Amino acid sequence: MTRRPTRLVRVLSSTLAAGTLLSTAACSDDGGTDGSRVSGVTASQVAEVRQPPSPTATLSTNGARTALITEADIEDDWTQVKDTEAENWHDSLLVGTVDVSDFVSGKAQASDCQRLIDSLYDDDLLGRPSGASALRGFEQGDSRLLYQVASYDRTDPQDSLNWMATLPEKCDQFTVTDGKEKRTVQVIETSVPKVGDARQGLRVTVQGSVDGNDATLTLNVAAVRVGDDAITVTAGGLDGGEDDSMKQAAQQGTQRLKDVLAGKSPAASPTD
Numbered sequence: 001m002t003r004r005p006t007r008l009v010r011v012l013s014s015t016l017a018a019g020t021l022l023s024t025a026a027c028s029d030d031g032g033t034d035g036s037r038v039s040g041v042t043a044s045q046v047a048e049v050r051q052p053p054s055p056t057a058t059l060s061t062n063g064a065r066t067a068l069i070t071e072a073d074i075e076d077d078w079t080q081v082k083d084t085e086a087e088n089w090h091d092s093l094l095v096g097t098v099d100v101s102d103f104v105s106g107k108a109q110a111s112d113c114q115r116l117i118d119s120l121y122d123d124d125l126l127g128r129p130s131g132a133s134a135l136r137g138f139e140q141g142d143s144r145l146l147y148q149v150a151s152y153d154r155t156d157p158q159d160s161l162n163w164m165a166t167l168p169e170k171c172d173q174f175t176v177t178d179g180k181e182k183r184t185v186q187v188i189e190t191s192v193p194k195v196g197d198a199r200q201g202l203r204v205t206v207q208g209s210v211d212g213n214d215a216t217l218t219l220n221v222a223a224v225r226v227g228d229d230a231i232t233v234t235a236g237g238l239d240g241g242e243d244d245s246m247k248q249a250a251q252q253g254t255q256r257l258k259d260v261l262a263g264k265s266p267a268a269s270p271t272d
Helices: 007-030 035-039 044-050 060-066 082-088 107-120 156-170 244-261
Strands: 132-139 143-152 173-178 181-190 198-210 213-226 229-237
Touching: 007 060, 060 132, 060 143, 060 244, 107 156, 107 173, 107 181, 107 198, 143 173, 156 181, 156 198, 156 213, 173 198, 198 244, 213 244, 229 244
Parallel strands: none
Antiparallel strands: 132 143, 143 229, 173 181, 181 198, 198 213, 213 229
């Protein structure tokens, strides 16, 4: 024989059922707009719980070196040189004092152009890194390609990119004096692949003389910001600019840096 439920059990069951019906009715009356208040958990909170934790964005010294490009990342016949050799690349055509008389606004405008040639000579176009950094150099004939990865303070990379964007107008053409020698410098804007959070490209041409012979130094420059970190590419030489190689280095290098910051191993470099 099956036992009938006691009176107390029947009362509790009825109470729970009534509570369920009331809750359902409350949600139905307002189209479910108060559903999040009933549960106490919003949709955004649920999404936050389900998302995996973000990887650290701090660039370590080993991470910076891992983010450096290789010969396979750039076309043509570039050959990697020793890091100590690349660190000492300083082109003498970039040495000199900007002639203030070339500028309508005088010293203020000339100081930006002086900063440009000084930073190209010192390989610190975006300023001195505040964190980890690494560089790698490549040679091809009389051309060189210098690739750098570095960590900066929060606003520094973007401030420098904004400054770079003003140079084609401020420093479109000016004169640099080094002793008795005068050189003509021209600056124009160039395109950079749409990678990273922000980017800027320049083409800098310096006309002067080397060992008594007329010479023209052409440099294609790109800077790409990824968060508080950035990559810088300088490519060219007396043989002319290296626009294609600069763009490839910027594109491949940005992806390598993003992979490192995400805690991933960079993908294998493309091959011919």
